[in-house]
Every structure is written in structure tokens, then in C-alpha cells.
Amino acid sequence: MIGVGLLGLGTVGTGIVEILEDRKKELEELLGEPVVIRKILVLNKKKPRKLNTDRYVITTDFKDLINDKDIQIILEATGDQDRAYGYLKEALIGGKHVVSANKALVSKHLEELSLLAEEKGLAFLYEASVAGGIPVLKALKDQLRLNRINKIGGIVNGTCNFILTRMGDEGLDYSQALKEAQEIGYAELDPRDDVEGLDSLRKLRILASLALQTRVGEEDILLEGIEGISKLDLELANKLGRRFKLIATARRVGVGFEAQVMPSLLKKESQLSGVCGAYNMVELTGDKIGSLSFYGLGAGGLPTANAALSDLLDIAVGSYSSKSPLGQEALTNLGGKLEASFYLRINKYNCELEQAFKPIIEELLFSGTQLVVLTKKLPLKEIYYQLESQSISKNDYFLARLEA
Amino acid sequence: MIGVGLLGLGTVGTGIVEILEDRKKELEELLGEPVVIRKILVLNKKKPRKLNTDRYVITTDFKDLINDKDIQIILEATGDQDRAYGYLKEALIGGKHVVSANKALVSKHLEELSLLAEEKGLAFLYEASVAGGIPVLKALKDQLRLNRINKIGGIVNGTCNFILTRMGDEGLDYSQALKEAQEIGYAELDPRDDVEGLDSLRKLRILASLALQTRVGEEDILLEGIEGISKLDLELANKLGRRFKLIATARRVGVGFEAQVMPSLLKKESQLSGVCGAYNMVELTGDKIGSLSFYGLGAGGLPTANAALSDLLDIAVGSYSSKSPLGQEALTNLGGKLEASFYLRINKYNCELEQAFKPIIEELLFSGTQLVVLTKKLPLKEIYYQLESQSISKNDYFLARLEA
The missing domain is CATH 3.30.70 (Alpha-Beta Plaits)
Known part of the structure; x- marks a missing residue:
């Protein structure tokens, strides 16, 4: 049995349960043993759920998971930062592999958790934390074996991209487009993390640290959001034959690097410019592979759950490395100087x-x-x-x- | 030592040698032992080469490779079909892992070599045979663990795409664009495999067999090439706001499937329509992951060598499966009926x-x-x-x- 402890039963957690139920037979065939969700940690046991939870052990006490010897892997799908950080640390110290879909947490504690996992010989994987369903982190790690990566980035926030697409295509103003995004469920009631670029910045921090093999902290990234954009901007962009997109990008320049999250005026013919609605696209450039792009759904319960479960399966079949993927290069931050x-x-x-x-x-x-x-x-x-x-x-x- | 026997020293073979030389130190660090090209098989030892081959053992006799007990992995990068097939079979029977970049060979012998590798508990990997440097096969296999794939395909032939791009952008006629492709080295002197769609068909045969988990043979794929296209077609496409692309696509329809390689008139706004020059794009659609696309260089020595070496590294670190990735579904071919x-x-x-x-x-x-x-x-x-x-x-x- 592959025993799993699941943290959180929101959109992503629910997607994880649904996929494991749907693929029960195939996964048992693949692994030679079943994947079993042993316990699910939630904040409130009484909260009504879309999912029928009768057949699962639901608890509000993390100790129930950490003390369960049959749980080998902790799957973290909460939106929480501080508490969840404590849980993941405890899990690794307690000898359990960790998979996280929580970009804020991963961004904040990337170095510490990577080194702790390495020290313990365990997996710390977080594919679902960047660009939702797009399997870009695994591909990036693969490319790093043979390439020097010189550039990485793209469109990694579906909410901003949806708002910009609606403003561009339908002539909505910012507040109308934001309201629509909130109604569909793309944007939170408090949309600041998305529209001010912080969500993109966290994802870029993870992508760039891996790609450039140097520490790129949140504070190293120049940040401008889309919250100030107006109809006039869209009209002028259109006249220039261009489109606004919120682009997160980091690149190597000599022995330095530059990283920024910023609205960009792209030519309409460019690939990134054609990324519409809630889709994401991540591009990387390597010295052997050239330019390589990944395009898909950057959010949503099933795609994000799919990415987290992909990590889980890599752990189950043993095709992961516990070695920290972070590098030892010491590139200077040239932010704003280029x-x-x-x-x-x-x-x-x-x-x-x-x-x-x-x-x-x-x-x-x-x-x-x-x-x-x-x-x-x-x-x-x-x-x-x-x-x-x-x-x-x-x-x-x-x-x-x-x-x- | 990871001992490698290399077959072929053309564009891709040369790229393999170059990358292994460039990444010598990093790979030894990653694997804890060096990757060593023990012997290189060529047709003609006297042929002048771009590469300095003094430090390699060059031979024209495959027996030298098969009898070398220190060669664990055969890397095949020839353009040959029949002889190379014999070599790969012999290698697997002799207990050596096989990596191939040869789409014609892989397409023709996919089932046999997959089963032979499974029987022997060895790797048979061929990432470089489809879409050059784009790591789509590994991603596809990963997605298959959790998804039912309903559709796969895209632009998988850079030569045709280059010709169509030049005709569309510059108003060249077909023979001018073909001549240009030949001068740059994108098209062969005998360009039929590319322009008549056979190269795309072979790649689709591989993609579709994996994705749909049913046997999709070369003969199951409807085929139309671009060799008959004229300036008039391009002009009319432009009036319709569309672009011609040679699209290889397979999709599941109920308990059947449809697979075709055919010029397609795409809307200019579509992602595939924006794929220019020698680039490739492969899209897949899964029931969990939704639509996922991969975009990059579909040919060229370094990108293709990079893909082959990625397979080699998966073998070296043990993160491969010897189980045949082909499935047991028996979908009916609905080709031409939809x-x-x-x-x-x-x-x-x-x-x-x-x-x-x-x-x-x-x-x-x-x-x-x-x-x-x-x-x-x-x-x-x-x-x-x-x-x-x-x-x-x-x-x-x-x-x-x-x-x-």
C-alpha cells in the first residue's frame, strides 16, 4: 500500500481524491499495490463538502497523520502558509515524503525544505505550485542535466491573463473584468495577490531559482502589477498592434541575472501574446535545447491535482531525486540596471x-x-x-x- | 562508468558527442561515474568529419559494440532502417538498453521492440524520434498514468512548416520555398518523405499508439501532403483569415479513433497557427489535465541529441520503465468516416x-x-x-x- 496523508480538502484536495478514485484500478496495476488516502486533515470537520467523505478518515489534528506509520507521503493542498509549513517540516523530520501544491509556502521556504529533504533522503516535490497542471518543473529539472538555462518565464497567473484577455477582446474596463473573474471563481474576493503580481512573483522565484541555479529570492524580483491598467492602455496597445500580458521572467546576463514580474506589451504575433483566458505558458531557453515552451491550464482543481499526483507517482515508483535541485551559482542581481x-x-x-x-x-x-x-x-x-x-x-x- | 555504444555520426550523433564532452564534469557529478562513449559505429571510417574523432574508437563492425561488455546502452542515431533494426534487436537480446532517434525504424518496429525490451527487462526509449528536442513522449507517458488521452497531434515536421511559413509570409511559390529549405539544410535533396507527409505520419503513429493505448499502424492514418499547394491556395487562405499548416492528429471517438496527416486551414488566432519556421508543437488533451501543449525545435543536431541523452540519463539513474508503454485497447479505425x-x-x-x-x-x-x-x-x-x-x-x- 502507498499510504497518503492529505492536507486540505479545497478545490485541489477534492480533485486529488476524485482522481485517485477514478484511477484506482489503473494505479494498482501500475504500482502493484493500491494508493490509499489514510487520513485527511481539515480545519473544520463539519463544513459541508461537495465530496462524499464517508469512506475517509477526516481529522483536525496533524498528529493523527504524523503518527500513522502507514502514511509514507504527505500531500499538501492547503492555502495556508504558517501552519502548513510546520506540518511539512514535521513530516520530513518524521521520515515522510512531501508533495506540496502551495506556491506561497514553497516560495517562502524553498531552500530550507529542499535541504531538509536532501538530508533525510526524502522527496520534496511541488510541481502543482507553478503553472497548475503544466508539468514544467519536472521538464526543467530534466533539461538542467544537459543545459545551461539562460532564460525562463512566461504567463503564470491565469487570473490576470483572464482580466487582460477580457479587457482586450471585449473592451471591458478593469473593474468589470475583475468582477467577472470573481464571479467565475478565477479571482479571490481579495484579488491583490493576483493583480498586484505577488502570485506570479512567487512562481517566478521557484522557476528562476531552479533554472539559474542561484538563489533568486522574492525580494530580488522587480514587481509591477496590472491593477492600474485602464481602457486607454488597451486602446493604445491595439493601435500599436500589441497586447498587454503580465509576464514573469528571469534571465542570466553574464555573471548576473535579472528577474521581474511586469505587464509587457507584446507583438500580436508572439506565442505568449496568443495565450488567452486562464491559460498559462512557460518558456525556457537552454544552450542545447534552444527555446522550449509549455502551454496549458494554469489553475483548476483537476489539472492542479493531476500535477500533485504526478509527483506522488514519481515517489511511488522511485523516479525522484532527494538531492536538492537548487544550485551553487552566485549570480549578481542586476535588477533595474539593464x-x-x-x-x-x-x-x-x-x-x-x-x-x-x-x-x-x-x-x-x-x-x-x-x-x-x-x-x-x-x-x-x-x-x-x-x-x-x-x-x-x-x-x-x-x-x-x-x-x- | 556508464558505457555507451553510439551508432551513427551524422548531425545527431555528432551532437551527442559534443554534448557529452561539454557536460562531462556535471554528468559525472550527477551520476557518480562518467558517461563514456566506448565505441562509435560508422559506415565509412575515412569520411571527413566536423568532429575530431581521434579520442574515440571508431568501427564499421557492430560486433565490436555487441561484444563490449562495458557497453550497457546503445544510442542509435543513424538514418538507416533495416540494418539498424537488426542492430537494435541484437542489442536488446544481448542485454543492452536501447535509445533510438530514428523515427522510421521506431514507427516500423514499435510493437516488436517494445515487447522485446519488456521481456528482457531493458529500456527501449525514443524521445528524439518525435518532434526533435521537445520532451513530449516522457510527458505523455507521465500523463497516461492519470489521464485518458482523447486527442494528440500538432505540427511535427519542421520542413513542411518552414515551406508553408515562407510561402505565407513572403509570397514565395512552392518550388522556391522548397529550394530555400534545401539550401538551408531543412529539406533533403529528395524531399518526398517530408512534403508528402510520411515523416509526420511516422511520428503520429508513435504518438497515437501511446496516447490512445491502441495499435495505430502507419496504414491506419489518412495521408495528404503539401506537395500540391500553390500560391493561389495561400492567397485564398489569407482572404479567409486563415493559415495552412500540415497537421498530424489522432483522436478517440467513442470506441473508435481517427488519425490523419493533412494540410489544415487554421484560424490565425490559434496557437498552432502561430508556430513558424522549423518549430514544432504537439498538443494533447486528457480528461484530467485538459489541453497541454509543448512547443520547441523539432529538428537540429543539438536539440535532437539533447532528447536522446535525456533518455540515456533516465536509464543511468534508473528512472525508466522496461514495461511496454503500449496499451491493450482495441479501438476501431473510423478514418474517413467522420x-x-x-x-x-x-x-x-x-x-x-x-x-x-x-x-x-x-x-x-x-x-x-x-x-x-x-x-x-x-x-x-x-x-x-x-x-x-x-x-x-x-x-x-x-x-x-x-x-x-
């Missing part, structure tokens, strides 16, 4: 303002009530410097990168 | 011809010197029947599927 062109909208206008920005303007797109420009090629930090010297605060501008 | 709409150009025109085809025409696109139509929804076999009854032979028409 040149690029930007799209900048400032929420106010007067002649002095235009005059002040003149030295960095390549093309004036709109002026009057607001100032919208494409900048010359320059370091991002110079833009921030200009904004600050004109006392323009975060709520008064919208900034995007102009992709070549 | 309804679709088609783009049909006939290379001649008279009123009687238009009259004869009238019952199946949905929209007349062009008439005069030729007859070009979009058909109503109907089974493909009905089109073939109509063509035959009007004595229109293969050289006198061009046929494509109109994608919804």
Missing part, C-alpha cells in the same frame, strides 16, 4: 510634467488629461528615479515593458 | 465539373481555370469518392481540412 524600452502612463498632465520627462521619451502616445509615452531604451531604475523626483506615487502611473 | 469541412482545389475547370461537385459545395472560392471550394460537412471518404468518379487523380487536386 536597458529596455517601456510604456508609461501618468495619471495627470501638465506641460512641466511633459517637459520633465522629455529626455526619456521616444514617442508620445497620448497627452492632455494624462501623459502616455514609449520611452527610450534605459534602465528601469531611471524611470523609477524620474517618477520619484516628480512625486508620482504608485497609484498615479501604469508601467509596462515594451518587448522587442 | 464528418468535417474541407478546402478542395481541383486543377482544372469546366461547368460539368462544377455541376458534379455542386451537392457538396458550401462556398465557391474561385472558379475559371481551376475550381476551389469549401465543402459542406461530410466524411472525407465521400470526397475521395467524388474525386474518383470524376477521374481526378492525386496530382490534380489539393485537399485540406477546414478547422472549426
Whole structure:
């Protein structure tokens, strides 16, 4: 028996139970023994569930799982950060493999949990934490055996992508598109983690740390969200033959790196520009493999559960490595120092303002009530410097990168 | 030591040697022992090579490899079908793992070699045989553990895609675009395997047999190539807001399946339509994972060698299964019986011809010197029947599927 302890019975946890029920026969055939969910940890036993839980042991006490000698693998699918972190640490110390779908947790404790798993000779896998159902982490680890990865990133937040797609296709304004995303269940009631880019940043932190084999912390990533975008931006993008996408990207530059989550103005012909709705796409570039992309559903119960169970099966058949996948390179963070062109909208206008920005303007797109420009090629930090010297605060501008 | 016997020193074989030299240190660290190319089999020892072969043992006799007890893995990178088949069979019988990049060979002997490897408890892996560097077979096998796959396919021939891209973007005619592909080295001097669709068909045969878990033989796949395409087709496609791509696709329909390699008229917004030049894209649809796509370089020495070496590393670390990945389903071939709409150009025109085809025409696109139509929804076999009854032979028409 492969004994599993499941943490959480939300969308992903429910998907895990459903898939294991649906594939019971095939998995027993594959593994020569059944996969059994021995216990499920929840916060509230009385909460009504979509799933019939009669045949499962439900508990609110993690001790019931840690003390169950027949549980070899802990599958974590909670949204919780602190408590779940304690559980995963305890699980590894107690000799149990860990699979997590929790990007906030994995991002925060990546180094510590990776090293702890290595020390204990156990698996710590988290495919489901990045880009939902897309099996990009396993592919990335495979490519790292033969390649130096020079670039990784893409569209890793389905909520933002849905909002931008609806604004672009239907001419909705930001608040309408956000409301629609909330109604469908793509966006949370408090959507800040998604629209301000924090969710993308956590996923990029994981992708970049693996890909570049250097520590890329959350604090190393430049962050701009989509919460300030307006109908005017979409109209101007359309005139330029481009589309806005929230892009998370990290790249190696000499002995340094640059990592950012930022709205980007992409050419309509580009692959990333064609990623619509709640889909995700992750691209990597290696020195042997060239450019390689993965495209699929970045969220949803079944796809995300599918990714977590893929990790579980790798553990069950023994095709995982307990060695930490993190590398020893010490690349310098060049964030903000590398040149690029930007799209900048400032929420106010007067002649002095235009005059002040003149030295960095390549093309004036709109002026009057607001100032919208494409900048010359320059370091991002110079833009921030200009904004600050004109006392323009975060709520008064919208900034995007102009992709070549 | 991981002892390797390499068959072939063409583009892919040379790439294999280059990558192993470049990653010597990292691989020894990963595996705890070096990967050593013990012997290389070539047809002609005297042929001048790009590679410095002084430090390798080169032979023209396969016996030198089969008798070398330190060779555990045979890496096959020849273009040969019959001789190489004998070698691989002998290798498996002799207890050596096999990795092949040879799609014609793998397609022809898929069942036999899979079962032989299973019987011997050895690996038979062929990631490099489908879509070059794109690691789609490993991902497909992973997804099969948890999913019923309902559809697989995409753009798997870079030569055709390059030709179609150049015709579409630059207005070249077919022979100009083909000549350019030959000059760059994308197309062979005898380009028939590529442009008539046989190369795509072989790759689809492999993908579909794994994905649908039923035997899909080369003879089960409906085949139309791009060799008959003309500038007029491209112009009409452009007017329809569509692009021609050579699409290889197989799908499950109830207890049957349909598999075809055929030019398709895709909407410009579709992901596949955006695949340009020598790139490939493979899509699969599973009942849990939804739609998942892989995009990258479908050919080239380093990407293809990278895929073959990925197989080799899975063998070296033991994360492979010797169990045949082929399934036991017995789906009926519904090829040609399912309804679709088609783009049909006939290379001649008279009123009687238009009259004869009238019952199946949905929209007349062009008439005069030729007859070009979009058909109503109907089974493909009905089109073939109509063509035959009007004595229109293969050289006198061009046929494509109109994608919804």
C-alpha cells in the first residue's frame, strides 16, 4: 500500500481524491499495490463538502497523520502558509515524503525544505505550485542535466491573463473584468495577490531559482502589477498592434541575472501574446535545447491535482531525486540596471510634467488629461528615479515593458 | 562508468558527442561515474568529419559494440532502417538498453521492440524520434498514468512548416520555398518523405499508439501532403483569415479513433497557427489535465541529441520503465468516416465539373481555370469518392481540412 496523508480538502484536495478514485484500478496495476488516502486533515470537520467523505478518515489534528506509520507521503493542498509549513517540516523530520501544491509556502521556504529533504533522503516535490497542471518543473529539472538555462518565464497567473484577455477582446474596463473573474471563481474576493503580481512573483522565484541555479529570492524580483491598467492602455496597445500580458521572467546576463514580474506589451504575433483566458505558458531557453515552451491550464482543481499526483507517482515508483535541485551559482542581481524600452502612463498632465520627462521619451502616445509615452531604451531604475523626483506615487502611473 | 555504444555520426550523433564532452564534469557529478562513449559505429571510417574523432574508437563492425561488455546502452542515431533494426534487436537480446532517434525504424518496429525490451527487462526509449528536442513522449507517458488521452497531434515536421511559413509570409511559390529549405539544410535533396507527409505520419503513429493505448499502424492514418499547394491556395487562405499548416492528429471517438496527416486551414488566432519556421508543437488533451501543449525545435543536431541523452540519463539513474508503454485497447479505425469541412482545389475547370461537385459545395472560392471550394460537412471518404468518379487523380487536386 502507498499510504497518503492529505492536507486540505479545497478545490485541489477534492480533485486529488476524485482522481485517485477514478484511477484506482489503473494505479494498482501500475504500482502493484493500491494508493490509499489514510487520513485527511481539515480545519473544520463539519463544513459541508461537495465530496462524499464517508469512506475517509477526516481529522483536525496533524498528529493523527504524523503518527500513522502507514502514511509514507504527505500531500499538501492547503492555502495556508504558517501552519502548513510546520506540518511539512514535521513530516520530513518524521521520515515522510512531501508533495506540496502551495506556491506561497514553497516560495517562502524553498531552500530550507529542499535541504531538509536532501538530508533525510526524502522527496520534496511541488510541481502543482507553478503553472497548475503544466508539468514544467519536472521538464526543467530534466533539461538542467544537459543545459545551461539562460532564460525562463512566461504567463503564470491565469487570473490576470483572464482580466487582460477580457479587457482586450471585449473592451471591458478593469473593474468589470475583475468582477467577472470573481464571479467565475478565477479571482479571490481579495484579488491583490493576483493583480498586484505577488502570485506570479512567487512562481517566478521557484522557476528562476531552479533554472539559474542561484538563489533568486522574492525580494530580488522587480514587481509591477496590472491593477492600474485602464481602457486607454488597451486602446493604445491595439493601435500599436500589441497586447498587454503580465509576464514573469528571469534571465542570466553574464555573471548576473535579472528577474521581474511586469505587464509587457507584446507583438500580436508572439506565442505568449496568443495565450488567452486562464491559460498559462512557460518558456525556457537552454544552450542545447534552444527555446522550449509549455502551454496549458494554469489553475483548476483537476489539472492542479493531476500535477500533485504526478509527483506522488514519481515517489511511488522511485523516479525522484532527494538531492536538492537548487544550485551553487552566485549570480549578481542586476535588477533595474539593464536597458529596455517601456510604456508609461501618468495619471495627470501638465506641460512641466511633459517637459520633465522629455529626455526619456521616444514617442508620445497620448497627452492632455494624462501623459502616455514609449520611452527610450534605459534602465528601469531611471524611470523609477524620474517618477520619484516628480512625486508620482504608485497609484498615479501604469508601467509596462515594451518587448522587442 | 556508464558505457555507451553510439551508432551513427551524422548531425545527431555528432551532437551527442559534443554534448557529452561539454557536460562531462556535471554528468559525472550527477551520476557518480562518467558517461563514456566506448565505441562509435560508422559506415565509412575515412569520411571527413566536423568532429575530431581521434579520442574515440571508431568501427564499421557492430560486433565490436555487441561484444563490449562495458557497453550497457546503445544510442542509435543513424538514418538507416533495416540494418539498424537488426542492430537494435541484437542489442536488446544481448542485454543492452536501447535509445533510438530514428523515427522510421521506431514507427516500423514499435510493437516488436517494445515487447522485446519488456521481456528482457531493458529500456527501449525514443524521445528524439518525435518532434526533435521537445520532451513530449516522457510527458505523455507521465500523463497516461492519470489521464485518458482523447486527442494528440500538432505540427511535427519542421520542413513542411518552414515551406508553408515562407510561402505565407513572403509570397514565395512552392518550388522556391522548397529550394530555400534545401539550401538551408531543412529539406533533403529528395524531399518526398517530408512534403508528402510520411515523416509526420511516422511520428503520429508513435504518438497515437501511446496516447490512445491502441495499435495505430502507419496504414491506419489518412495521408495528404503539401506537395500540391500553390500560391493561389495561400492567397485564398489569407482572404479567409486563415493559415495552412500540415497537421498530424489522432483522436478517440467513442470506441473508435481517427488519425490523419493533412494540410489544415487554421484560424490565425490559434496557437498552432502561430508556430513558424522549423518549430514544432504537439498538443494533447486528457480528461484530467485538459489541453497541454509543448512547443520547441523539432529538428537540429543539438536539440535532437539533447532528447536522446535525456533518455540515456533516465536509464543511468534508473528512472525508466522496461514495461511496454503500449496499451491493450482495441479501438476501431473510423478514418474517413467522420464528418468535417474541407478546402478542395481541383486543377482544372469546366461547368460539368462544377455541376458534379455542386451537392457538396458550401462556398465557391474561385472558379475559371481551376475550381476551389469549401465543402459542406461530410466524411472525407465521400470526397475521395467524388474525386474518383470524376477521374481526378492525386496530382490534380489539393485537399485540406477546414478547422472549426
